[in-house]
Structure formats: C-alpha cells, structure tokens
Amino acid sequence: MSRRTGKPSYQLPTPKTGGARLAVVIVAVGLAALLVGGAAGYAANGPDRVESAAADIREAEAQRDTQQIIELTETARRLRVEVAPVLSALRAEAPTGGQPGLEQARQWQQTMQRAAAPFADPPSGTTATNVARGGLRGAVEQASLAVETYLLAITGPPAQRAALTALAKRQAAQATAAWSVAATQLDQVNIDAGQGHQHVELDGGNGDGAEEGSGG
Template sequence: MSALGNRSQEVATINRPRRPAPPRPATRGRVLALAFAFAFALGALVAGGVVFGVTRPSSIEQAADRLRAESALRDRTQIRTLTELARGTRTRLLPVLDGLALALPGDGPAGPVAVTAADVEKWRQAAAAAVQGFADPPSGETATNVARSSLASAARQFATTVDTYTMARDLTGPARAAALDLAARQRADALFTWSIGATALDAVNIDAGYGHQHVFLPTSPGEGALTPDTEPEGSHQP
C-alpha cells in the first residue's frame, strides 16, 4: 500500500465517532437507586395528596362539626339553668304537696276541714307560678328536652289537682267523694311524672359533667314514683 493510502486510513480511523464507554457497575447502581428513590417519593406525594383530598373534611362536614360543638355547649348551659329552675319549682310545690296530702284521701289522714280557702288560694298561686316557670322553653338536646317536658307536665298536673280539689270543696255526698278521689289520683300521677323528669335531669347532669343532681319530690312507697339513687349529690358516679 502506498503512503497516501496509509495516510487516508489513519485519517478515517481518527475521524470515526467513538462509542461511549459503558457505565461502570457502581455508577449504574447509584443511578438505579436514585431513580427508585425519586419514583417512590413522587408516588408517596401523589398518594398522600389523594388520601388528603379524599379524607379531608368537606366544608359541609366542618360546618356540621362546628354546629354539633356549639349545640353541646349550649345544652350544658341549658342543663344548668333547668336544674336551677327545677329546684326553685320544687320549693314552690312542696307546700302544695304537703297540703294536698292532708286534704285528699290516701294513706295519711284526710282533713278537708283543716284546709281553708286561703290555703287553697296559696296552692293555686304556687302551682300557677310553677307552670309559668316552664313557659316558652328553649330547644335543646333530646335528653334535656325530655327532662324539661316531664317536669313541666308534672307542674301542670299539680295545678290541675288543685283545681279539682277546689271544685270538690263545693260538692257534697258521693259527688264530693268522687272528686276528691280523682284529685288524689291526679296528685299521684303528678308525682310520678315529676319523678321521671327528675331522673332524666339527673342523667343529663351526669353526662354534662355536673354530677348527680337529685331534684325529686317526696313520695310514699305506695305511690310507685321513681326515687333518687344513693349516690351523693354532685358525685360523678354513673
């Protein structure tokens, strides 16, 4: 071969594009590890975003949670107010209850003669004040509404009992006896209804964190009314 041919072959060899050297095993491993880590991180971000988007409370749920919290706080205030009202109402009704126990037939002595018109008028005023105390009730949680409604119903029943007794005073003979018997049964029903409200009120006070609140009226064993438990007043035992 001539010198010119050899020179052309050398130039062609020099100008031929060189193939990149294959990556070393260690470099390739690092690249794969970085790629895997990046893919995992990206997947975690995407998955986390999806989970957050799915589980994040909606505006409606957030509003509902806020309303529930406000309702619970409002109910605790209503429970305290209702308990104070029940105690005041019990104080008003005790003289009525004691007077009717003397005036109506039952386990104790019946003494209509010992009751004056002035006494009956005081009973009527006390019963009317008890009924008025529960006028225009606020709306609360179901358990609180049950307690309030039961106590209010009992107050109305006591007022009806006094009205029946007042009517019986103007009667004579069998009609008077029947009216007095009716008043006695109304009094027993009023006591039973009050005991239901007092029991419900005790329960909601415990749930609200105020402890036992026993706002019961005195009853005799034969009247069948619910009675307070033995837990101390203010105790948080269920």
C-alpha cells in the same frame, strides 16, 4: 410520449406536525396537572374544613345543651320548694281540724300558676333534655289539675265533695310520680353533660344514693 404525472404519494414531503403534536402534549399535561392539583387541594383542604365546621357545630350544640341543663336544674330546685308542700297537703289525710279551706286552695292555685310559667316558652334542646323538661312540665300540669279539682271539691255541692277530694288526691299522687320520673331523667342528663349527679326529688332526697355532683 409518456404522460406527465405527479410524484407518487410516498415520495411527497411529509407535513411538519411535530409542533402541533407538541402543543397538544403540553396542553394535555397542563390539564392533567391542573386536575391533579385540584384533587390534591380538595383532598388536603376540603374534608378537613368540612370536618372542622361539623366539629364546631357539635361543640356549640354541646355548650348550648349544657347551659340548658344547668338552667333547667336550677328551675327544678326552685319549683320543688313551692310544689312539694302543695302535693304533700293534697295527698295527706284530712287533719282533725278539717280540710284546707278556700283561702288555702286559692294560694295553691297561684303557686301552681307561677310554677307553670317557666315552661310556657321552652327552648329546643337535645332529645334527652327535652324529655326531662317535658316531664317536669307534665308534673306541674298534673299538680295544677289536682289543685283545681280540690277547689271544685270545696266550692261545689257537698254531695260531690268526697268524690272530688279523692280525685284530687289521686291526681296529686300522679303528679308526684311524674316529677320523680322527670327528676331521674334530669339527673341522667346532668351526668352525661359532665355535671355529675343533681338530685331534684320532691322530698329532697336522692333515690340512687349517689353523692351530689359525683359521676360527672
């Protein structure tokens, strides 16, 4: 009598897996579509938005810097009227009637204090604009030193008057040179900002010979 056994495995019915496989395929396709759609959305919107935001920032910075340049140029023109006569007087040879006295020197001192006021709390701009502003501030500070030295010359011991007066003249010459460099830099940033040539030299001239407002 043969022993009863089960059917061979190859004769067993195959499990119905078609539905499960179909579900897996559907999920995979859905995920792929989601990933592709997200990537396409980022490609379409992400870089454009970033670039647009960066462009807005650059435009705002350019507008802010242009406004700073205009204001700095106006300040330089106003200060030139006050600073130029002081430096010219300090650099000049002593007139026949003698050197300027204490009252005149005190007036110069007040003038230089007013000239330094606009640079007390400067705004932050681009490097080029900051260099122009720093150059003008340095020129005003050097001119102030020249005035202070001259005050010491006329109020100090007579034996030191000649030496201190000569030092004040040298400081005035250095202030004039510093202003000239700053004026050149300010002229250039005006050109770069589209304002054209803007000349703020102490003597009222234009060393480059360019017409005012040209080259913008």
